[in-house]
Amino acid sequence: MDLELKYLKLKEHFKNAKVIESCAELIGWDERTNMPPQGADLRALQNSALSKLHHDLVTESWLGDALNELASESVNLPADSDICVNVREWIRVFTRANKIPVTLVQEFSKTFVYSQQAWQDARSQNNFVLFQPWLEKIIDLKRHEAKCLANGQVSYDALLDDYEPGATSLELDSIFYPLKDSIIKVLHSCSKENKRNLILGNYPEQKQKIFSEIIAGYCGFDFNAGRLDTTAHPFCCGIGPGDCRITTRFNPADFSSGLFGVLHEAGHGLYEQGLDPDHFGLPTGTAVSLGIHESQSRLLENQVGRSLEFWRFIYPLAIKFFPDQLSNIPLETFHKSINQVRPGFIRVDADEVTYNLHIIFRYELEKDLLSQNLSVKDLPDAWKAKMKTYLDLVPDNDATGCLQDIHWSAGLFGYFPTYLLGNLYAAQFIEKAKKVIGWNSNCLNLDVLSELRQWLKKNIHLKGKRLLPGKLCENVTGEKLDKKYFEQYLMQKFNS
Amino acid sequence: MDLELKYLKLKEHFKNAKVIESCAELIGWDERTNMPPQGADLRALQNSALSKLHHDLVTESWLGDALNELASESVNLPADSDICVNVREWIRVFTRANKIPVTLVQEFSKTFVYSQQAWQDARSQNNFVLFQPWLEKIIDLKRHEAKCLANGQVSYDALLDDYEPGATSLELDSIFYPLKDSIIKVLHSCSKENKRNLILGNYPEQKQKIFSEIIAGYCGFDFNAGRLDTTAHPFCCGIGPGDCRITTRFNPADFSSGLFGVLHEAGHGLYEQGLDPDHFGLPTGTAVSLGIHESQSRLLENQVGRSLEFWRFIYPLAIKFFPDQLSNIPLETFHKSINQVRPGFIRVDADEVTYNLHIIFRYELEKDLLSQNLSVKDLPDAWKAKMKTYLDLVPDNDATGCLQDIHWSAGLFGYFPTYLLGNLYAAQFIEKAKKVIGWNSNCLNLDVLSELRQWLKKNIHLKGKRLLPGKLCENVTGEKLDKKYFEQYLMQKFNS
Structure with a gap:
């Protein structure tokens, strides 16, 4: 069945993207449990590489047409069927990711390794000033992200939507x-x-x-x-x-x-x-x-x-x-x-x-x-x-x-x-x-x-x-x- | 300088590949220190994804010409200069990797997660038979790999070369x-x-x-x-x-x-x-x-x-x-x-x-x-x-x-x-x-x-x-x- 085959292809593709995300998850776990103090530079490179890769995978240009096609062909299926749910969410992921430049994604993933180190230092030394420039940078990045995402939406809501759709x-x-x-x-x-x-x-x-x-x-x-x-x-x-x-x-x-x-x-x-x-x-x-x-x-x-x-x-x-x-x-x-x-x-x-x-x-x-x-x-x-x-x-x-x-x-x-x-x-x-x-x-x-x-x-x-x-x-x-x-x-x- | 720019581009590319490899290293470390018993299936997917990705990166078709160009343009530089060493080794990596189909790479990386689990079980239960089919599969894969690599070389030497060039x-x-x-x-x-x-x-x-x-x-x-x-x-x-x-x-x-x-x-x-x-x-x-x-x-x-x-x-x-x-x-x-x-x-x-x-x-x-x-x-x-x-x-x-x-x-x-x-x-x-x-x-x-x-x-x-x-x-x-x-x-x- 044609619809089924198209669906399988997308399934495979997004599953691959998720496997890469799961590598990033594991590396994130390690960062907070095992990483030696001097491991931050390398970790920033790793995070950046994996997040770029994930972003590249979920924004590949052929996906747009393939997703639209699948959405229109599955329009008569029940809304909570596997195909409808997954296509709906893939479109959401694809649309969101396409609004955010990959350079911003990489900038994020690098920054967070350092900003978290800075935050830890600031907290243990009880010195907010150590963290201040990093928080400023993060807020700049998040405002940039919100601007990319928001279609006339309140900035905050554009970010909130990522956690609570x-x-x-x-x-x-x-x-x-x-x-x-x-x-x-x-x-x-x-x-x-x-x-x-x-x-x-x-x-x-x-x-x-x-x-x-x-x-x-x-x-x-x-x-x-x-x-x-x-x-x-x-x-x-x-x-x-x-x-x-x-x-x-x-x-x-x-x-x-x-x-x-x-x-x-x-x-x-x-x-x-x-x-x-x-x-x-x-x-x-x-x-x-x-x-x-x-x-x-x-x-x-x-x-x-x-x-x-x-x-x-x-x-x-x-x-x-x-x-x-x-x-x-x-x-x-x-x-x-x-x-x-x-x-x-x-x-x-x-x-x-x-x-x-x-x-x-x-x-x-x-x-x-x-x-x-x-x-x-x-x-x-x-x-x-x-x-x-x-x-x-x-x-x-x-x-x-x-x-x-x-x-x-x-x-x-x-x-x-x-x-x-x-x-x-x-x-x-x-x-x-x-x-x-x-x-x-x-x-x-x-x-x-x-x-x-x-x-x-x-x-x-x-x-x-x-x-x-x-x-x-x-x-x-x-x-x-x-x-x-x-x-x-x-x-x-x-x-x- | 043109040569320098071409070199920088390749440097960036191979460094990216190495960062992906370093993610695989970290995940491999985790596999042997922290992974819960039921984590093997996911780990096999992760290993397979990262090794495919690495293989894709080091075999990209534009690399062949770019490397040859760089090799011929740097022919007058000292053999132990950064450019000469790196180009020589990149060519080695590119040539080797291109001889091995990516399907084999993925098959390897999946198999090893399971074969190592099987080996651990076999060893702890003192029962070679549990490991035997996995070792047979691995040897098949390695013989296949050696065949891809060897140019009239002894099979063993083709594998040895990977560890001791x-x-x-x-x-x-x-x-x-x-x-x-x-x-x-x-x-x-x-x-x-x-x-x-x-x-x-x-x-x-x-x-x-x-x-x-x-x-x-x-x-x-x-x-x-x-x-x-x-x-x-x-x-x-x-x-x-x-x-x-x-x-x-x-x-x-x-x-x-x-x-x-x-x-x-x-x-x-x-x-x-x-x-x-x-x-x-x-x-x-x-x-x-x-x-x-x-x-x-x-x-x-x-x-x-x-x-x-x-x-x-x-x-x-x-x-x-x-x-x-x-x-x-x-x-x-x-x-x-x-x-x-x-x-x-x-x-x-x-x-x-x-x-x-x-x-x-x-x-x-x-x-x-x-x-x-x-x-x-x-x-x-x-x-x-x-x-x-x-x-x-x-x-x-x-x-x-x-x-x-x-x-x-x-x-x-x-x-x-x-x-x-x-x-x-x-x-x-x-x-x-x-x-x-x-x-x-x-x-x-x-x-x-x-x-x-x-x-x-x-x-x-x-x-x-x-x-x-x-x-x-x-x-x-x-x-x-x-x-x-x-x-x-x-x-x-x-x-x-």
Whole structure:
């Protein structure tokens, strides 16, 4: 069949491009786990070569006609058929990539190696000035990129679209600002009693790692098809089928910090491991958006990992691992301790309530940086002012302030809001999941975890990019994304 | 200048190809250190994509004319000038690559991922049959490759040429067979008294790693531009400037085993780190041959690492690290223990005398496999017979017999002889070095190690491929390669 043959040719081509991308992923993982300090120059060359190659592959001139032909010939097939989904997404990739000159792509990929090194130095030396020129350069590049992409669109939206297809800042504003008020309401109603220190102690790192691996394994992360490493900045890297890598950092004083990091990344990992391996390299075998991706990590970290019923299941094991530290702490006290709400400087250590405020003010700041309403040199002060407004805190240095996150150094503008979208999706998904699987408030054991994973895999992971994120949410939960689920979740859990 | 511009264009092109190759190197390193068990399918796709890409780049049709033009225009320049060297080597690469169909290249790179997995399984289960079909396939591929390359050449020589440019099996035969006799003579004259067990004990792995890193650092391996990891099969991977990675395995009973592994790989590492970074990606910035490469590792491992004068320098530190195990052992006894000559099954654990016999019989076997004088199914028995002849030993299983080495599973036919060439070069180089630097028989301290490294860097590393290996040897030592230096070294050291 002619259509089928044309489709096969494109499939092969885009799969090849994805294999090159997966090499870049692996090299990126290595950069953050293993690369020696002096490896940056070579890494910049490698990144640049691979990204140019990928760009060349997805912009080859024959693709335009071939894609159009295929689109018109498949017009009568169901919209969620493999051909229609993949052709739609290939056209999106081809169109986007063709708007961006390859020189810009190469400039990006080189710059990010150095800017991340500069950011690391700046953070460890608590000296924003070391990072400033790099951030300026990155913002220039991102504004250039947005200009290439935007068809009369707001610059920010052109970038956002890369992470959350179809989302706009107008829409985000309309969700985030009312949400902010309800979050602040919850925050004020939370108990001020500090239970967080109760579980502090001395938790050997090696033991933490083994314990975390067992728990991630309970939740379904497959260590035959993945691994866990220790890095300064936790992340998940889904290189491809059979190879998904997560990282965490351990706090010797508090084993829960490393563990929740692992659960978060394992949530991402379950998504990557749950994609259809037969569709590797195709949009139908690729995660739909970062917002949905983040929902999977937040769901495992919070709705599962910080729930009382989960700890009913794993606390006995935790006590076996850390008897000196935990055996005198009752389960309920422990559970309160890991759910302490308290404004703090560091986003990744934030509780489920204040976390969202961290995101909203970063979202505001990055919009201002891109639109040049805020200049890079004024970022440290603007950061402090925002933090004061949102969290009533002022960091006394930039290392725990505007230098804390890796994103801007890596050019990830438009990425932060997906963390909050993830929280909203997670709350809506879990509400639905609880209705259809055997999760009751008693005990979240291996059977329930397995049911939950199967449900997520069937309804979300295996779908790939068949539906846009909003439509996927409707399909899974029967409703459009609605922030009320998250608000209810927070109210129920934290309104004391 | 026109010539200069044409040269620049080619330089850029081949450098790009090398960057892609360096990505493949890094991915290969990862495969042997980090890849999860189920990552093999994806890795095969990645290897295949990168090797195809590299092959495409170095065989592009415009290169032929451009290279010829450049060669004829630079005919009056000195033969060791950058242009002449690089053009000569590019022509070699272009010509070789054009003889091999890209489908074969891809078939190779895919096959090796699986054949290495099969070999690992076969070895760990001590079951040659698991590996047999893969080895048969590999030999088919290599024979096909040799046929493409050979212009009336012996098949084996066509493959050998890839590792040791210009070498032939005729020439190797004429060196190896007389050498065999003198080695066996030394072997018979060695003391039979077993001192090897004297230093056995319990050496914690973490302490071994730190100690090894210190010693490798003393020898000049730069950990800001490299790293040390633990793997089942030690190797060195020179990814590029600023990023050279070595691995070792530690034996909890004998710290010298891991340490000599580190020194061996660090010797390779010094070569990689000593190449001219400004010539990265060019033949002038690439190691000349595997024989010379191996000379650098054997020199550091043996001529330095197993010498009494080196241990005069580092033994006090070794005792500080391992007081319970070593403080009662006098230096001289320790030195005898690490130089015990004793035929054994495992090549990488072999002493300096018997090591060479391991190589010679592997060389014979692989020639027979390629020429089909030996069929794969008969390899285990042929191995046992050779070992009996050469070392008067018969392994009682294939795991410690014909399955012990990684090379054949990775298609490295023609590689083994470079280990023995390395020993010969090392002995000849060190003889010269001792004459010009401050190495006396008293103490090999940091100053002398530094002098030695500078000498090697200046005379060998920085030369890249400016001279062919034989010519380089002549330039460095004033003489053609002569096995007498190695024979003298063995006689002096081991004739008791």
